Amino acid sequence: MTKDIKTILLAHGSGGSHSRRLVEDVFAKAFTNPLLAPLNDQAVFASPSGRLAFTTDSYVVKPIFFPGGDIGKLAVCGTINDLAVGGAEPLYLSASFIIEEGLPMDELERVVASMAKTALDAGVMIVTGDTKVVERGKGDKLFINTAGIGRISGSLDLAPSGIKPGDSVIVSGTMGDHGIAILTHREGIRMETPVESDCAPLHTLAKAVLEAAPSGVRAMRDPTRGGLATVLNEFAASSGRSISVREDDIPVKEAVRGACEILGFDPLYLANEGKLVAVVSKESTDAALDAMRSHRYGRDAAVIGTVEEGPKARVLIETSIGNRRILDMLSGEQLPRIC
Amino acid sequence: MKYVDEFRKREEAQGLLRKIREISRREVSIMEICGTHTHSISKYGVREALPPNIRLISGPGCPVCVTSAADVNRLLDFSRSRRDVVIATFGDMMKVPGSSSSLQEEKARGGDIRVVYSPLGALDIAREDTGREVVLFAVGFETTVPTVAATMLAAREEGLKNFSVLSLHKLTPPAMRALMDTGEIDIDGFICPGHVTAIIGAGAYGFLATEYGSPCVVAGFEPIDAIMGIYMLVRQLEEGRKDIEIEYDRVVTWDGNLKAQEVMRSVFEPADSLWRGIGNIPGSGLRIRDEFADMDAEKRFSIPPGEDAEPRGCKCGSVLKGLITPDACPLFAKACTPEFPIGPCMVSSEGTCAAFFKYRRAA
Numbered sequence: 204m205t206k207d208i209k210t211i212l213l214a215h216g217s218g219g220s221h222s223r224r225l226v227e228d229v230f231a232k233a234f235t236n237p238l239l240a241p242l243n244d245q246a247v248f249a250s251p252s253g254r255l256a257f258t259t260d261s262y263v264v265k266p267i268f269f270p271g272g273d274i275g276k277l278a279v280c281g282t283i284n285d286l287a288v289g290g291a292e293p294l295y296l297s298a299s300f301i302i303e304e305g306l307p308m309d310e311l312e313r314v315v316a317s318m319a320k321t322a323l324d325a326g327v328m329i330v331t332g333d334t335k336v337v338e339r340g341k342g343d344k345l346f347i348n349t350a351g352i353g354r355i356s357g358s359l360d361l362a363p364s365g366i367k368p369g370d371s372v373i374v375s376g377t378m379g380d381h382g383i384a385i386l387t388h389r390e391g392i393r394m395e396t397p398v399e400s401d402c403a404p405l406h407t408l409a410k411a412v413l414e415a416a417p418s419g420v421r422a423m424r425d426p427t428r429g430g431l432a433t434v435l436n437e438f439a440a441s442s443g444r445s446i447s448v449r450e451d452d453i454p455v456k457e458a459v460r461g462a463c464e465i466l467g468f469d470p471l472y473l474a475n476e477g478k479l480v481a482v483v484s485k486e487s488t489d490a491a492l493d494a495m496r497s498h499r500y501g502r503d504a505a506v507i508g509t510v511e512e513g514p515k516a517r518v519l520i521e522t523s524i525g526n527r528r529i530l531d532m533l534s535g536e537q538l539p540r541i542c
Numbered sequence: 543m544k545y546v547d548e549f550r551k552r553e554e555a556q557g558l559l560r561k562i563r564e565i566s567r568r569e570v571s572i573m574e575i576c577g578t579h580t581h582s583i584s585k586y587g588v589r590e591a592l593p594p595n596i597r598l599i600s601g602p603g604c605p606v607c608v609t610s611a612a613d614v615n616r617l618l619d620f621s622r623s624r625r626d627v628v629i630a631t632f633g634d635m636m637k638v639p640g641s642s643s644s645l646q647e648e649k650a651r652g653g654d655i656r657v658v659y660s661p662l663g664a665l666d667i668a669r670e671d672t673g674r675e676v677v678l679f680a681v682g683f684e685t686t687v688p689t690v691a692a693t694m695l696a697a698r699e700e701g702l703k704n705f706s707v708l709s710l711h712k713l714t715p716p717a718m719r720a721l722m723d724t725g726e727i728d729i730d731g732f733i734c735p736g737h738v739t740a741i742i743g744a745g746a747y748g749f750l751a752t753e754y755g756s757p758c759v760v761a762g763f764e765p766i767d768a769i770m771g772i773y774m775l776v777r778q779l780e781e782g783r784k785d786i787e788i789e790y791d792r793v794v795t796w797d798g799n800l801k802a803q804e805v806m807r808s809v810f811e812p813a814d815s816l817w818r819g820i821g822n823i824p825g826s827g828l829r830i831r832d833e834f835a836d837m838d839a840e841k842r843f844s845i846p847p848g849e850d851a852e853p854r855g856c857k858c859g860s861v862l863k864g865l866i867t868p869d870a871c872p873l874f875a876k877a878c879t880p881e882f883p884i885g886p887c888m889v890s891s892e893g894t895c896a897a898f899f900k901y902r903r904a905a
Contacts, residue, residue, distance in 0.1 A: 390659055466659070523550045523765075524586050525555060526587030528587040528901045528902070531899075
């Protein structure tokens with residue numbers, strides 16, 4: 204039985220009996236649902252009404268367990284969020300695992316249990332999947348790919364091209380928590396107040412905002428890699444408008460600010476895994492903000508800026524001391540400073 | 543955040559800027575030596591808020607930028623020739639282009655090159671895998687040197703045999719002297735680096751006032767520190783004084799950190815060093831003392847010097863000497879961007895070109 208084998212072997216990816224046992228004992232057991240149960244090569248389900256949204260993403264985080272989450276939770280939340288920011292209700296997910304030979308079986312089981320719990324809590328089903336095992340040294344413990352299908356009801360059309368002058372920019376909470384949680388944990392940097400990843404499924408938060416401001420939401424994004432600055436620049440580029448934000452209004456946890464000071468990072472470029480950035484019409488701003496603040500994942504929501512006419516599609520930030528400068532996209536990766 | 547928030551207060555910053563505008567009459571050129579100052583001044587939009595008669599010039603204050611092309615090529619040659627060695631380096635060094643590649647590219651081609659956050663990170667790697675040689679590519683000014691020295695002392699005490707350092711360290715005051723001696727640039731005064739001075743002490747700049755008639759203010763890195771530093775310097779220049787003043791007095795003293803200096807001296811001794819854009823400056827580098835020869839990667843691996851070839855068309859040398867602003871380089875924001883940097887000033891987050899690109903381009 205799989206339970207007797209303590210680590211992942213190449214045989215678990217062979218397609219033979221070890222593979223079968225791995226799928227049955229670990230994946231099917233954890234993700235149990237009627238669409239997955241037949242263990243066919245595909246999941247068969249009736250077409251949901253309305254338009255469909257379809258997305259995919261791969262997760263390669265190191266370490267695979269971190270404060271506030273793990274690679275499995277991240278893989279489920281990330282794909283849910285990619286659907287949610289388009290206004291879709293997430294329904295079905297696929298999950299593909301690329302596992303490095305030698306991964307302890309209990310670590311895989313912990314990740315899978317976390318995925319199952321996250322999916323269950325979010326009301327989505329993991330209905331199909333795949334497993335590959337690569338030789339030791341050819342992977343980094345575990346990579347997960349998830350794809351997701353969601354339903355968009357009505358005629359909702361969220362697109363940054365619809366952003367207009369006078370619109371407000373709202374963030375659902377503090378920036379940079381995930382980036383700092385991973386970094387400090389990976390590098391063994393001890394913090395007085397440890398930062399947890401914000402990793403969370405955002406579809407109910409997105410839904411609450413859309414319900415509170417049915418025609419006022421122009422665009423939503425989850426500011427993952429590249430952080431808030433990158434999302435704002437994408438909004439500016441897609442709409443041809445300028446976006447102006449105020450540094451003092453952007454929520455950042457004290458501990459995240461502290462870690463950024465030490466490492467020479469800017470929280471506006473750090474990854475988040477449980478935050479929304481929404482552009483909403485001026486009239487809908489209060490309603491959208493209230494809806495966010497009433498939701499468990501949006502308590503620290505804040506209006507951080509406004510959309511301007513132009514003349515150029517760029518993002519400007521009013522610094523904490525009252526001067527204005529450009530807030531550019533992240534290019535390359537943020538690296539710690541030398542002195 | 544204590545010691546941070548009180549130096550980012552809007553009213554105070556704007557009040558200081560107003561005071562600068564009130565007292566400033568003369569055309570003055572002020573050089574900020576340190577890359578962190580350049581970054582902070584750009585990030586908070588300080589330059590744009592100053593009156594037009596105050597010109598801020600960015601100096602050679604980023605350790606990555608001033609590492610010579612010869613040394614970058616040397617690192618790359620070493621990495622290619624010794625794939626069995628673990629190379630530990632600070633982040634920004636990864637991206638600096640040499641004549642044929644960068645450490646980032648060598649890593650992708652199979653070099654075991656790892657980014658460390660402090661010299662102790664390199665020591666940890668050596669401890670974990672005592673069967674492999676670990677070489678720390680140590681760049682940095684006086685701020686970084688004591689921690690590298692302390693790391694080497696720790697390695698010796700532990701009896702670690704697989705850890706060594708390639709010292710590419712640089713010293714600040716000799717570079718400032720060399721810059722003044724070129725006679726190419728007209729500098730009325732200096733904003734001196736807070737962290738470096740915390741180690742060496744403000745007294746180290748005395749020669750600038752006495753021999754070159756340039757006043758100095760040692761400033762911290764928060765925006766109000768930088769603005770206050772500029773205000774103090776402008777006040778000196780308007781009053782015709784040539785003093786060494788300390789704005790960053792919560793950290794900096796006249797004599798510096800004597801313990802750190804002692805640690806530094808016990809492991810390193812001054813040597814000539816090649817600076818990008820400036821050339822060889824006598825006594826401006828640090829070599830490892832003979833007593834620590836076993837930890838000197840240069841000797842241990844007989845690392846030969848690299849080819850000193852600047853990237854074609856790159857004006858980083860002139861930017862580092864404060865002769866031109868980044869946008870005067872024909873490659874700036876065209877062929878040379880943070881994504882595809884040609885010169886080191888665009889690579890490092892402390893680099894003048896990177897700060898100019900990120901915060902001021904088309905502002």
